[in-house]
Amino acid sequence: MLRVEGLDVQYGRIRAVRDVSLEVSQGEIVGLLGPNGAGKTSTLGAVSGRLPVAGGRVLLEGEQLDGRPAEEIVRRGVSLVPEGRHVFATLTVAENLAIGATVRKDRAQVAEDIERQLERFSVLRRYYRSNAGKLSGGEQQQLVIARALLSRPRLLLLDEPSLGLSPLLVDLVFETIEQLRAEGLTILLVEQNASRTVEVADRCYVLRGGELVAHAPRGDLSPEELGDIYLGAGER
Amino acid sequence: MTTSTRPWLRAGVLAAVLCALVALATLLGTLGGPRLDRATGIALIMLIVVVGLKIFVGDSGIFSFGHVAFMGVGAYTTAIVMMAPAQRAFQLPELPGFLADLELSAFEAALLSGVVAAVFALLVSLPLMRLSGLTASLATVALLITCHSVLQNADRFTRGSGGLILIVEPPALLTLLVCACVTIVAALAFRQSRIGLRLAASREDEVAARAIGVRVWWERGIAFVVSAFVLGVAGSLFVRYVGSINPDSFFLSLTFTAIAMLVVGGLTSVSGAVIGTIVVSVALEVLRVIESGVTIGGLEIPSRSGLASVGLALVLLGVLLLRPAGITGGRELSELVPRRSRRAEQRPAEPDARTGPPPVPVGAVEE
Amino acid sequence: MTTVLQFVVDALTAGSFYALFALGIALIFGIMQLVNFAHGELIMVGAYTIFLTQAWPWQATLLMAVVAVAVMALLMERAAFRPIRGANPATLLITSFAVSFLLQNVAQMIFTTLPKSADVVPLFRSSVTVGGLTVGWLSVVTILATAVLLVALALFMTRTRAGVQMRAAAEDFEMARLCGVRSNRVIASAFAIGGLLAGVGAILLVGQTGGISLGIGLTPVLFGFTAAAIGGLGSLPGAVVGGYVLGVATALLQQLLPYELAGYRDAFLFAGVFALMALRPGGLFRVAALSPRV
Ligand SMILES: Nc1ncnc2c1ncn2[C@@H]1O[C@H](COP(=O)(O)OP(=O)(O)O)[C@@H](O)[C@H]1O
């Protein structure tokens, strides 16, 4: 479904991602792991159109995504849940969800979809008319995921959804990811929590220093090996 | 860091080159008769204004819209203290006693104007230097308007919107040239000084600069006061050169011209300030000739007031859209000469690249 | 009692003016960090449109003025601000300064510097007396028109999809785009609305003085900008409150300043704004748009 070929991403003269190629097939969960500063967020940024692509190509089912603005890419079915819970704090939960459905043309279905998300994340129903800024971190994370789903994406990009959450909420996030897979959604998941990611993902890529250093199907990377990669000991 | 004299040597060579450039431009300016002489004199004064503005704006990264107010303070100071007593009794009958009988020389007046402007800047800088970025720029707009309003209303000292007339021997072109060169040297020396280097570091990365002990508000404050001094002196020269001033002389129009010159040249370098002033002055003079009505190849262009300013605005917009870092790209001429080993480390980043919003994707502009 | 009422009417009238201009400035700033100095030239365009069309039926003249200003606002966005979108705020401010200078001098080439006059709605300059209190119709119209516009804008911002998108974009432009909000459309809408507000402001301004000059927009834009800064640039409720605070402040200074100092009213106001910015850089209301983005 998603093909990234030889991707380069730059910030001014600093190169954050170098020659990264990866693939995500329909219905898969693919993990993207790596230490801090490895270039994971930058990779998702380039796929979602948030950052310019300095080199290489990004294709969604053969259609070129790179060079298109973010607002067009989400219309083509790629939705990003960025790092750090970017809710619209001065908008209500209801308005946040409505913004999530901006790209939808089937207005009638949207109300149903919102209802479905409110069932999945029941806290959101409780605070439906409150400002999103009032929600706790975990609640905001749920809102951001629900908002991204309201665009009915074909591919969901999740950037560190469990970061800074309590263990209970981390469980909830990973349960949600499993659920979404069961619903047939394709997911590219960036995580620091490597062991949990390896559990849910069909395959994992590992980035370090902006380059792809490993690629393994499920079970092929043991937590110990991952630890090595994070510490920079094992070059595979 | 080694205590090498190399940077100073390079700055010295650069100063010589820039001064020679200005001298050459001045010489060319004197070849065209009295009208061009006057334009050349104004351009030299603007050069002092723009280089003075660069001392603060270029190194702090804070854009000031209020500097022309310091020029106004300097000009009014000189007008008041240099005026012949009879003139003063006529134009400003209500002046307090101690000012009524003064008659300072041109040099004393220039020095006093600079000091008054600097003291004023010092007072203003106490609250202002707490701010950064856009808020600071907007506060300087408020400063400009406040000063304009005070000049308009302090009739006792300024004769209100009627303005003041100063009949004295205008400074010779050579004097203006020397002042301009001194300003260039001073600006380059300031940039190489400890404070200048620290300030430039804070522009590149405020957080990192703080981490190595740059207080930022202190360095900015010094640059602000120094540049206000230069503007005060420029104001002194200005009023002697043109002979009459009013509050509108130091308001939006002059602010706009000075900003255009600095931005067109590239606001982070002295070379940019100098080149921008020369280029814009020449362009303005050409536009003024067209504005007053000319015939080019049988095509008669009627006189249209406003045309020169339209041209200036278009030039500035063109530079902002096509080459936002200015003609020099914000670099000194000495950095444009290829020097393999040093080039990478000396090249300054794009101004404010880091404080702006995140990079916009290539296709940001949808059709 | 009547002095108090007179004071209230004066403060509300001035405040309404300032709120109209401040809203236009705050709207654009919130969405693209642009302090649009050229907002004053939008008012100028409105005023000269009234001058050119004053022979028309007054309804047509007023409609034309508002339309012309909105179109000018859109043109300005398309030609000058879109190409440098995302540049740092100081560059944007300089650009708007250049646009302002350009438009003003183009107008000078067309209309010369001689002031013009127009008397569109003669009613504006008559007044009513209610129980000893004399109120100009213009004050009544200004206060009511502003109130209607404020309510309409509030409804637009909260009840329509475009309005909610605009608020989202003002809070976090990049995230709004990632949700599919079209940046060109939302920015153009903001300029159109800002133009509409400036157009109405121009009508009221010309109605007040009957005079039209190249600099007609300068004082309004400075006061509008000041009001927006008081309210914390970018916050729409802040701009409205800032406008009325400024209205009360000007009316108070007018009443309280001794005769010799009356001319310094604006100096006091702007010095006050300077102090306010230094002491509370975020305005009376803190806004996300001005705090550094990480
Ligand atoms: N806005 C930015 N400006 C400059 N460099 C950046 C910026 N964002 C990230 N980087 C650099 O790019 C590299 C990759 O960052 P990122 O993609 O955020 O990594 P990760 O998400 O894997 O932690 C890092 O070295 C980081 O310092």
Ligand SMILES: [Mg+2]
């Ligand atoms: Mg990251």
